[in-house]
Amino acid sequence: MLLEDSILFRSGVSRLLHDGGMSVVAELDTVNDLLHRMAVDRPDVVVADIRLPPTHTTEGLEAALRVRAEHEGVGVLVLSQHLETEYAVELLEDARGGVGYLLKDRVTDPADLLGAIERVAAGGTVVDPEVVSRLLGRRRRESPLDELTRREREVLAAMAEGRSNQAIADALFASVKTIETHIRSIFQKLDLHPGSDDHRRVLAVLSWLRER
Amino acid sequence: MTDGGRVPLIAAAAVIALGTATTLAALDSGLPNAPVPTVALVDLAAGASFAVVGAVLWRRYPSSRIGAMTVAVGLASFLADLRWFDSAVTWTVGAVSTDLHLVTLAWVLLAFPSGRLSSGHRWFVVVIASYWLALSVAGHLFEDPVPGCGACPENLLLVRSDPSLAADIWDAGQILNLLIVGILVALITSKWSAAGHPGRRAMAPVIWALGPIAATLAIAFVEPLIGFGAVASNIVLVAERLALVVFPLALVAGMVRARLDEARVGDLASSLEGMSAPDELEGRIAEALGDPNARLAFWSDEASALIDASGAATRPGVGQEVSWLTRAGGRMGAMFHDPNVSPSLVDGVAAAAGLALHNERLRAELRRRLAEVAASRERIARATIIERRRVERDLHDGAQQRLLALGALLGRIRVEIGDGRTKDLVEEAISELRGTIDELREFARGIHPSLLAERGLGPAIEALAERSEVPVELDAETVRCRSTSEMAAYFVVAESITNATKHASPEAITVRVQRRVGDLVVSVLDDGAGGADPGGPGLTGLADRVEALGGTLSVRSGPGAGTTVEAVLPCE
Numbered sequence: 001m002l003l004e005d006s007i008l009f010r011s012g013v014s015r016l017l018h019d020g021g022m023s024v025v026a027e028l029d030t031v032n033d034l035l036h037r038m039a040v041d042r043p044d045v046v047v048a049d050i051r052l053p054p055t056h057t058t059e060g061l062e063a064a065l066r067v068r069a070e071h072e073g074v075g076v077l078v079l080s081q082h083l084e085t086e087y088a089v090e091l092l093e094d095a096r097g098g099v100g101y102l103l104k105d106r107v108t109d110p111a112d113l114l115g116a117i118e119r120v121a122a123g124g125t126v127v128d129p130e131v132v133s134r135l136l137g138r139r140r141r142e143s144p145l146d147e148l149t150r151r152e153r154e155v156l157a158a159m160a161e162g163r164s165n166q167a168i169a170d171a172l173f174a175s176v177k178t179i180e181t182h183i184r185s186i187f188q189k190l191d192l193h194p195g196s197d198d199h200r201r202v203l204a205v206l207s208w209l210r211e212r
Numbered sequence: 213m214t215d216g217g218r219v220p221l222i223a224a225a226a227v228i229a230l231g232t233a234t235t236l237a238a239l240d241s242g243l244p245n246a247p248v249p250t251v252a253l254v255d256l257a258a259g260a261s262f263a264v265v266g267a268v269l270w271r272r273y274p275s276s277r278i279g280a281m282t283v284a285v286g287l288a289s290f291l292a293d294l295r296w297f298d299s300a301v302t303w304t305v306g307a308v309s310t311d312l313h314l315v316t317l318a319w320v321l322l323a324f325p326s327g328r329l330s331s332g333h334r335w336f337v338v339v340i341a342s343y344w345l346a347l348s349v350a351g352h353l354f355e356d357p358v359p360g361c362g363a364c365p366e367n368l369l370l371v372r373s374d375p376s377l378a379a380d381i382w383d384a385g386q387i388l389n390l391l392i393v394g395i396l397v398a399l400i401t402s403k404w405s406a407a408g409h410p411g412r413r414a415m416a417p418v419i420w421a422l423g424p425i426a427a428t429l430a431i432a433f434v435e436p437l438i439g440f441g442a443v444a445s446n447i448v449l450v451a452e453r454l455a456l457v458v459f460p461l462a463l464v465a466g467m468v469r470a471r472l473d474e475a476r477v478g479d480l481a482s483s484l485e486g487m488s489a490p491d492e493l494e495g496r497i498a499e500a501l502g503d504p505n506a507r508l509a510f511w512s513d514e515a516s517a518l519i520d521a522s523g524a525a526t527r528p529g530v531g532q533e534v535s536w537l538t539r540a541g542g543r544m545g546a547m548f549h550d551p552n553v554s555p556s557l558v559d560g561v562a563a564a565a566g567l568a569l570h571n572e573r574l575r576a577e578l579r580r581r582l583a584e585v586a587a588s589r590e591r592i593a594r595a596t597i598i599e600r601r602r603v604e605r606d607l608h609d610g611a612q613q614r615l616l617a618l619g620a621l622l623g624r625i626r627v628e629i630g631d632g633r634t635k636d637l638v639e640e641a642i643s644e645l646r647g648t649i650d651e652l653r654e655f656a657r658g659i660h661p662s663l664l665a666e667r668g669l670g671p672a673i674e675a676l677a678e679r680s681e682v683p684v685e686l687d688a689e690t691v692r693c694r695s696t697s698e699m700a701a702y703f704v705v706a707e708s709i710t711n712a713t714k715h716a717s718p719e720a721i722t723v724r725v726q727r728r729v730g731d732l733v734v735s736v737l738d739d740g741a742g743g744a745d746p747g748g749p750g751l752t753g754l755a756d757r758v759e760a761l762g763g764t765l766s767v768r769s770g771p772g773a774g775t776t777v778e779a780v781l782p783c784e
Contacts (some may be wrong), residue, residue: 016624105649
């Protein structure tokens with residue numbers, strides 16, 4: 001299900017998803033329409049623009065949280081013209097998994113976008129690499145991050161994007177065991193106590209990065 | 213002292229001469245109803261007191277008619293005594309003039325202190341004067357001989373002798389007298405309650421002095437009903453005249469309290485010379501007018517309106533009179549004051565304050581223009597923000613969506629085509645497109661940071677810190693203020709971080725956001741090279757933005773001591 005008020009962009013995304021073998025059950029432009037249609041269309045995932053009528057501010061964010069709260073098992077991917085770590089954290093804090101926050105630019109890489117939708121549908125968490133790199137790249141006077149090795153920083157970034165240990169291992173051409181070792185080391189160096197699931201791990205890492 | 217000329221003195225002397233003559237005639241007449249010597253002398257003293265005091269007031273306050281009117285009361289009191297001369301004409305005039313002094317006294321009371329009657333009061337005085345004349349003449353048409361007057365001169369008015377008709381007329385007159393006294397009391401009461409501070413100050417002694425006169429008149433009224441006997445009756449007469457002897461002094465006291473004109477105007481003129489704070493002018497004028505509520509307004513030619521010292525439009529309060537102030541034929545301004553302030557005092561104050569008024573008016577006009585400029589600057593600042601938001605919206609809904617739709621299309625093409633030269637070209641196109649989208653995004657953010665409006669200064673500055681090349685420490689209270697101030701504060705922080713990064717190569721930058729009473733205070737401190745120029749175009753632009761909203765921008769920057777930029781903006 002697509003929620004986007006720009007028809008041009010919405011139909012572009014719709015075709016892209018169709019090309020990727022997904023079916024778009026509805027293309028809507030307001031939060032009210034979405035909430036009405038949820039029960040009828042029973043989508044697996046809602047892809048929503050963050051900026052929607054009537055105020056064109058963060059309606060998409062509130063819609064995502066309502067869908068997550070009211071419709072169990074439905075994933076929500078929020079797309080935005082520009083990214084704010086503020087909104088990533090707000091979304092992750094309240095949604096308890098099954099959410100993603102991506103830059104609209106990701107449509108130029110359909111495989112990336114389709115992958116993100118699948119991960120969200122499966123209850124995973126997706127954070128745009130742009131958000132993570134901005135947080136990691138933020139200049140600080142002194143930071144425990146300086147103690148991380150290059151490899152550990154790569155693993156940290158992948159974790160923050162919401163990747164599972166298996167996905168990180170695949171991406172970095174390493175074994176899951178090696179990745180787990182890196183992760184333990186990272187948590188020790190950052191004095192971080194992540195939660196039991198992937199989502200809490202993402203949130204913990206993002207919050208940590210944001211507060212330092 | 214103002215010299216009212218010789219007329220008052222001559223008038224008073226004539227009245228006293230008449231009084232002396234009539235008194236001597238009374239004592240000499242041998243008529244049975246003539247006054248005993250004590251009563252006659254006190255009578256003379258009362259009339260003389262009015263004449264003398266009237267002459268003094270006449271000379272002292274030539275612009276007020278009160279002086280002349282007071283002399284007239286004295287004259288009236290002696291006219292009645294003409295009847296003691298042994299002549300039919302004087303007897304008739306005197307007999308008819310009995311109690312004329314009470315009519316003139318009522319006239320004085322209603323006209324006090326300005327000497328002018330309001331139109332309603334003028335009617336009343338005309339009515340009672342006519343009534344008095346009619347009653348007096350009517351009675352004498354039938355009364356002869358006057359009871360108790362054995363050998364009185366001839367009554368020229370006599371038509372036929374009918375003592376019982378005459379008695380009926382006098383009785384009816386007594387009842388009408390009561391009615392008139394009642395109306396008079398009501399009029400004086402309403403005059404008192406309508407009077408402002410200066411009017412009441414003047415009326416107070418006169419009203420007090422009326423008490424004894426009213427009391428003796430009341431006793432004189434009931435005396436014939438009860439019958440006191442000759443001695444007691446004479447005592448009442450003496451008391452009544454004594455109350456009249458003292459009464460003119462109350463007029464003097466009232467006039468003095470009402471009209472310290474020259475003194476007040478003089479004080480005003482000398483106090484204005486040493487006046488350091490021009491805002492005091494209004495207070496001093498109010499003091500000189502004796503009206504604490506008096507206000508000063510200046511005429512603004514440009515706004516065609518009256519403005520106060522701060523430059524804001526103003527109008528008189530309820531019940532205030534407007535006296536225009538002019539200079540060389542043009543309007544300078546106006547005084548709003550109590551209607552009871554005498555016109556001559558108003559003129560005197562206006563003249564004394566002339567130059568100071570002129571200066572103060574220029575100042576008020578300047579303040580008005582400044583306020584206008586400030587308001588227009590704020591409107592422009594507000595309009596700019598609305599305009600920026602609109603441009604950002606247009607970009608977001610237009611060009612950016614088109615580019616993103618193009619991105620989606622290119623993405624699909626990339627999936628469709630296999631490897632090879634075409635794919636490389638598509639990849640290149642996508643990369644160009646993403647560069648364009650990025651640039652446009654940064655441009656839009658610079659025009660209007662939407663996070664600021666949506667989440668406030670803290671998160672918006674946090675986002676600035678994330679992008680900064682220099683470590684930024686943020687110490688921000690959660691405050692929400694009016695959007696124009698938040699916007700200005702945001703730009704101060706954004707510009708200051710950019711300036712510091714570009715010119716001062718600091719180790720770190722600290723940003724503070726605080727709420728201080730009604731103000732939003734943002735400060736940006738860096739530990740860089742310092743030497744920022746507050747007069748440079750960057751900081752001047754920031755200062756303009758902040759000041760347009762009624763805020764202030766301060767910059768402290770010493771070589772090697774870092775730079776601190778602080779903006780204080782109105783929050784609500």
